[in-house]
Amino acid sequence: MLKGFKNFLMRGDLVTIAVGLVIALAFSTLIKAFTDYVINPIVSRLQGGASLGLGWQLGDEGNEATYLDLGQFISALIYFVIFMAVIYFVIVVPYKHYQARRGVTAFGEPGPVKTCPACLSEDLPAAASKCLHCATEQPPTVAGASPV
Known part of the structure; x- marks a missing residue:
């Protein structure tokens, strides 16, 4: 029973997916920091003044719970695009190239x-x-x- 479990864990596809997920998690943290500390201040500065960010206050002035923050949404969108581009160019393209050298079509x-x-x-x-x-x-x- 344990031998079958070991064989399941050591399959090439499973190991490849696990490594890809770990790399994606590391890139996710890096890109999240980039959007939080580089993109967010730029987007917030576009609003000007001492506002909470790029958006509108829907309730009481200064209440962050009722603030419609478009800047955070734009930052999340930029984060998603950058993250998907990094995953594609760092994981998918080399994997496709590697599989093509082995004679296997990946993501065809x-x-x-x-x-x-x-x-x-x-x-x-x-x-x-x-x-x-x-x-x-x-x-x-x-x-x-x-x-x-």
Whole structure:
């Protein structure tokens, strides 16, 4: 039983995902600090004066609970874009390159699919002879014809 668990943990995909998540967490902390201490002051300065930030006060003056803070939203949006760009260029692109050198296509375009006429599921591979969901026989797809 423990040998099977060890084999499960040592699978290449699982280790790759674990390393990717740890790296993503480290980048997340770095990018969060960048947006909090570099982007937020710039966005807040655009508002001018001694306001809480870029936004509007909806309730009593000075009450942070009723302050609609667009600056924080803009910062979160910038954080998300930077984080996704870092993940793509630091993890996904090298992983795709590494897998291509091994002869494996990673993050490629999905294969052609067709729709089952019986249950209308749209995720059947074009070459499927039976539906995955309702088990009805599927008409063969003619080579070169677009699937329904």
